[in-house]
Amino acid sequence: MAVFPAPPADITHLDVIFPQAPPFLDVPLGEAAPTPLRVDDGGGDPVDPNSSRVGEPVVLSIVNQVEQAGAAQDDDGRQVSVRLSTDVLFAVNKADLSPKARTVLKDVAAQIDRSRGEEVAVDGHTDDTGTDGVNDPLSRRRARSVQNALEKLVTRSGVAYRARGHGSHEPIASPVLGTAPAGKAPDIESDRNWPRRAEVRINELTRDAGGYVNLVWTIRNDDDIPINAWSSSYDWGGVYAEASTSGAALVDGPRRYRPLRDAKHNVGVGPYLLSVLRPEYLVAKGEEYTLWAMFKPPADVRSVTVRIPGFEPVADLPIR
Structure with missing residues (x-):
């Protein structure tokens, strides 16, 4: 038996997931009071979930990932993130966009035009090979190259852009040893x-x-x-x-x-x-x-x- 913090009042059904088993979908949330639990720790009084102090609920977003050649899209219901393959966008140790990158970025620009978001964040990464002196400026130049291309491709007005480089501090890919x-x-x-x-x-x-x-x-x-x-x-x-x-x-x-x-x-x-x-x-x-x-x-x-x-x-x- 497990006790969880109560979900918001407008939640009437839940999906219940156990490890190593298919999920139980749309289980109705009842109103019966929980029964006292006896903790199997070698003794002690039963624990009343109604009066015991519990921690703050931890609510994690669920991400829906869609992949296509050279790109993957993550959508958590609040924010859409598009991850573009470095191999498609750039040559090794270069920040100039490849011919293939133009086609991929056209699709990204079309998504931005269809969305209602007001900010586009462009984050440049490298792998964790090389030194910070090489990777940090390279990731910044790559982010700016993508931003410059999107600014020309996006037709919707009112969009602000922010480009950042993360170098190898947050590597997007692991090297092949x-x-x-x-x-x-x-x-x-x-x-x-x-x-x-x-x-x-x-x-x-x-x-x-x-x-x-x-x-x-x-x-x-x-x-x-x-x-x-x-x-x-x-x-x-x-x-x-x-x-x-x-x-x-x-x-x-x-x-x-x-x-x-x-x-x-x-x-x-x-x-x-x-x-x-x-x-x-x-x-x-x-x-x-x-x-x-x-x-x-x-x-x-x-x-x-x-x-x-x-x-x-x-x-x-x-x-x-």
């Missing part, structure tokens, strides 16, 4: 059923304060043969439970570090693909799929070779 092409097919697959025009990108290799290392990688497929992300991540011949990302490994000399797993079920610490529908982890031509796993190599291991089944190894990556 390394890439590798498709290699020998995973054990469960035959070579003829494994794509050749595919690659793996290592997105993150980071050690936290407790010594745990998080590995994030993205599979990209440009072949007509689909990639089974399950096959390319699971160790079919090991002790791990089915459908985890246990096939990934960090290699340091003769030692091969495997993903952490729980001691009871042997489930690897990472996404659990057994709970994912098969069509969702089949990576078709032109698609990408991101996976992760967690490891705990010794603190003195500073760099490793990353091995993902079905792809060539990515060597000498530093653990950040």
Whole structure:
């Protein structure tokens, strides 16, 4: 049982969401008084929700995201944010708009013309590579380039513009630490059923304060043969439970570090693909799929070779 602060008086129905279960939609909100709760802490009197002091309610906006080539739109009911891909807008380390950018910005300008908002905020970002001395002015120049283009494309009057650069303090994209092409097919697959025009990108290799290392990688497929992300991540011949990302490994000399797993079920610490529908982890031509796993190599291991089944190894990556 859980107790929540009362919603506004005009709310008569709620969607009730539990972890690992489909939501219950449009549940009517009753008027019955809550019953006292007995807290299972080894003793104490029952807690009366009517008289107990509760904290202020935390109300979070729900964001609706719509994607298209080169752009993604977020709408939380109060503000519309359009995120434009840097790869579409600019060349590397440049602030001049590309030819493709003109088409994308025409669509953004049309949205501004249809809206009633009075301010357009343009925020420029970079990734977190390079120095602040390079990234900060670059992000400001990019923001001004987009603002100048929108001012010419928007036909509605009464719109104010504000351009800011965030440099690498708020990176919009993480760098790719390394890439590798498709290699020998995973054990469960035959070579003829494994794509050749595919690659793996290592997105993150980071050690936290407790010594745990998080590995994030993205599979990209440009072949007509689909990639089974399950096959390319699971160790079919090991002790791990089915459908985890246990096939990934960090290699340091003769030692091969495997993903952490729980001691009871042997489930690897990472996404659990057994709970994912098969069509969702089949990576078709032109698609990408991101996976992760967690490891705990010794603190003195500073760099490793990353091995993902079905792809060539990515060597000498530093653990950040």
